[in-house]
Amino acid sequence: MSTIRAPVIEEPARPVREYWADANRTQRTNNNMGGTDADPVPNQPVKEDWDHNLVVDDYKLKLHCPKELEQELQNSTR
Numbered sequence: 001m002s003t004i005r006a007p008v009i010e011e012p013a014r015p016v017r018e019y020w021a022d023a024n025r026t027q028r029t030n031n032n033m034g035g036t037d038a039d040p041v042p043n044q045p046v047k048e049d050w051d052h053n054l055v056v057d058d059y060k061l062k063l064h065c066p067k068e069l070e071q072e073l074q075n076s077t078r
Contacts, residue, residue: 009069012062015055019043 020043021029028046035041045052 007069007072012059015052015059017052018046020046 016030017032018028018030019032021027021031021034029043032043033040034043047055
């Protein structure tokens, strides 16, 4: 029992929705509104909704049970 090490489980990085900050699509921001305070304009998302949702779903799966832990549980004799 003294040789058993605790598994190292890294928490996955939380996905952040990114938007284009300029019309040329060269700068990114996490703010969904651009323009001025008097005249706000919605920024265009970098990824489509479905693509971003896939990233979020993957994050949720990794947060629930990391693949390394899932593999360990499958190899367990119990």
